Amino acid sequence: MKYAEYIIDANKVEFFNSVIGVEEVFINNEKISSKFSLFGKQHFFTIGDDNYGVNAQIDLTGISVKVHKNGVPVELKNKHKIGILPLIALGIFGFVIGIASGYFLMH
Numbered sequence: 001m002k003y004a005e006y007i008i009d010a011n012k013v014e015f016f017n018s019v020i021g022v023e024e025v026f027i028n029n030e031k032i033s034s035k036f037s038l039f040g041k042q043h044f045f046t047i048g049d050d051n052y053g054v055n056a057q058i059d060l061t062g063i064s065v066k067v068h069k070n071g072v073p074v075e076l077k078n079k080h081k082i083g084i085l086p087l088i089a090l091g092i093f094g095f096v097i098g099i100a101s102g103y104f105l106m107h
Contacts, residue, residue, distance in 0.1 A: 003056060004065035006076045009047050015054055015065045019094055025054060 004015040014026045025033040025043045033043040040056045053068040067074050 003063050004054075004078045006067065006078065008052070008076070009050075011047055013045075013047075013052075013054070015043075015056065017056060017063070019097075023056065 001018070002014060002016050004013075006013045011027055012029070016024045016026070018024075021036055021038050023033075023035050023037050023041060023043065024031055025045065027045060027047070032045050035041040035043065040058075042053050042055045044051065044053050046052070050069055051071075053071075054065055056063050056065050058064075065078065067076050
């Protein structure tokens with residue numbers, strides 16, 4: 001599921017997270033980072049002469065993606081924001097799948 005999309009120096013930067021916790025960062029549709037995380041990992045990349053870091057954080061409004069440029073937090077307009085309700089639904093779905101998997105593995 002896409003959580004964020006930014007335009008940085010005419011480059012489209014996208015942040016995705018799957019149901020199983022795989023975070024991926026794409027620049028212009030090319031995957032540049034992929035990490036497993038339940039609570040957010042830092043992803044690093046370079047655009048031009050600048051070094052960037054992105055990571056997702058869960059707060060009361062949903063999942064927010066924080067961006068750092070050369071180690072300094074920057075405010076960028078997220079062109080794709082997901083709210084708290086889809087996050088709750090995703091959590092419930094994951095919980096149900098986990099319980100069902102456990103039940104079938106035990107029997």
